[in-house]
Amino acid sequence: MATLEEIQCKVRSRDPNQDEFLQAVDEVLTSLKPLFERYPKYLSVLSAVCEPERVVQFRVPWQDDRGEMQINRGFRVQFNQAIGPYKGGLRFHPTVNLSIIKFLGFEQIFKNALTTLPMGGGKGGSDFDPKGKTDSEVLRFCQSFMTELYKHIGPDTDVPAGDIGVGGREIGFMFGQYKRITNCHQGVLTGKGWGWGGSLIRPEATGYGLVYALDFALKDGGDSMKGKKITLSGSGNVAQFAAEKCLELGATVLTFSDSAGTIYEPNGFDADKVKKLVAIKDRRGRCKEFLEQSSTAQYLEGKRPWGVKCDVALPSATQNEIEKADASTLVANGCKFVFEGANMPSDNDAIEIFKDNNVCYFPAKAANAGGVAVSGLEMAQNSGRVHWTRNEVDQKLKGIMENIYNTCRDTAADLGKPGDYQLGANAAGFKKVADAMIEQGQVFTNKL
CATH class of the missing domain: 3.40.50.10860 (Leucine Dehydrogenase, chain A, domain 1)
Structure with a gap:
């Protein structure tokens, strides 16, 4: 059986110019070493999963x-x-x-x-x-x-x-x-409009789910959202609805951003200010235009939000928006929680800095799973030709996010790395997929 290092080398040799893909593979494979040490049979699945x-x-x-x-x-x-x-x-x-x-x-x-x-x-x-x-x-x-x-x-x-x-x-x-x-009206796409196959809560799902996961982590440590200072990146659906849920739970939201810069409210955005920012973005405007709506707002031209002091960072814009220097700044400024709303917003060097400094780092594949979770619920409603109420979907979303948090926590602890949510998320997801592939004969292992 090939070693982990040999499998990584083979993946790199096949796609040497696919930097983003190789970064994602390295993040998962490197973190999974404790899983492969405990359960060597899963190494036989690895090459197939990467292709x-x-x-x-x-x-x-x-x-x-x-x-x-x-x-x-x-x-x-x-x-x-x-x-x-x-x-x-x-x-x-x-x-x-x-x-x-x-x-x-x-x-x-x-x-x-x-x-x-x-x-x-x-x-x-x-x-x-x-x-x-x-x-x-x-x-x-x-x-x-x-x-x-x-x-x-x-x-x-x-x-x-x-x-x-x-x-x-x-x-x-x-x-x-x-x-x-x-000539078919089928549930072939999710995110459809309400009234023709869409699900309530779908636009809010990723942002709400992100904050639900954060809230579960805080409560697990005997803490709460109340009074926490939050820096958010992005200004699309994820950031907007994450901000809404943060405010509902008593936190203070300090920033939004787009590709041109960051809008910063030193005393925090209230619900009315969030609505004004959303209105700007709905007409495809830029964050800088919010200066016309607030006398206290500051605009940080060409900068990301990570220089603003905070308790919690919620990167919700795009991949690799937190690099090594950004992570060091967040740590120096007292940030204790990084929950990822975007896909792979922290590069691998940044993740190591968070983990080395005891920052509670919750990776995107777990933290932002609320969006695809409600997409799955939309698929279920389409298949059953039914619609669930807003409260029904929200409660199902909250239950899914609680289960994700508990699964990541418990899997990390089982592998001897309590608090390593990156390992917990990767190992729990990988095990489920790998077991299915083995049982379906998609791969073969002698160590069943």
């Missing part, structure tokens, strides 16, 4: 408002179907490439497993940028994108959702095209 079951790349031609033809790339990586249909979002952003889609799909395998819902791991998207495009241009792009994607998805095969650049508008346009082509 997608299927990768689809396609051309997306569409016409802009000037009548000119534009070409983008589309992707769908179907990574692992061991415990259920492929499930993962679609990202529309100019930085999208195969490496990013593979890293997101790889993370999605374990995130989905942690929810305990029957969902495999996948991801997709395009290098199309919806910013600055008219609704008619976005419509034409989405229709062209779905004209190819529909061949590879289905309610029992692969159920995409939204991600960066893909909100209710884009999901609606793609769902309409899917129905037009297939």
Whole structure:
């Protein structure tokens, strides 16, 4: 049987230029050493888990408002179907490439497993940028994108959702095209509108779930959210609804951000100020415009929020937004909790700094699993042709996040590393997927 190091070397040799994917693989594999020492049979599964079951790349031609033809790339990586249909979002952003889609799909395998819902791991998207495009241009792009994607998805095969650049508008346009082509009204996409297959709480789910996980961790240590100073990055759905839930539980939210800089309220955002910021973002404005709404706000041009003193950091923007220097600054400023709302927002050097300084670090695959959890609940409602109330979905979400927190805590303790939630999340998710693959004969081990 190959060693862990040999497997890592083989993955690197196959995809030497896929930096984001290799970063995600290294983060998981390195943290899992205690699992492989305790249960060597799982090493036989590792090579298969690191290789997608299927990768689809396609051309997306569409016409802009000037009548000119534009070409983008589309992707769908179907990574692992061991415990259920492929499930993962679609990202529309100019930085999208195969490496990013593979890293997101790889993370999605374990995130989905942690929810305990029957969902495999996948991801997709395009290098199309919806910013600055008219609704008619976005419509034409989405229709062209779905004209190819529909061949590879289905309610029992692969159920995409939204991600960066893909909100209710884009999901609606793609769902309409899917129905037009297939003549079927199926739960083939999640994040749909309420009234035609969507679930209540879905827009709020990732942000709410993130704060529920934080709240469970604080309570487990005899503490609470009340009075905690929170720095948030991002200003989209995750950040907005995380802020809403933080305020509800008595915390103080100090920051939001976008790619141009950070908006900082020294005395905190109240609910009214959050609504004003949301209104700016809803019309696709920038955080800097909030200065017109508040006499106390400060704008930190070109900076991330991590220089602002806080008790808790909730990175909720994008990958690798917390690097080694940012992590050192957070530690120096007294930050004790880092719960990740975005996918892989802390690089591996930053994670080591958090762990070396006893910061409670809760990784994205566990902390932001609320979004895909409610997507799974949307799939269940679609399959049963039912709608659950807002309270029903919220209570199910809270229960899922509590189970995720407890599972990560208990798995880490079982492996002799209490408090190492990175190990707990990776090991618990990996074990569930690996056991399914072994039992289904997808891999073979002599150590059953």
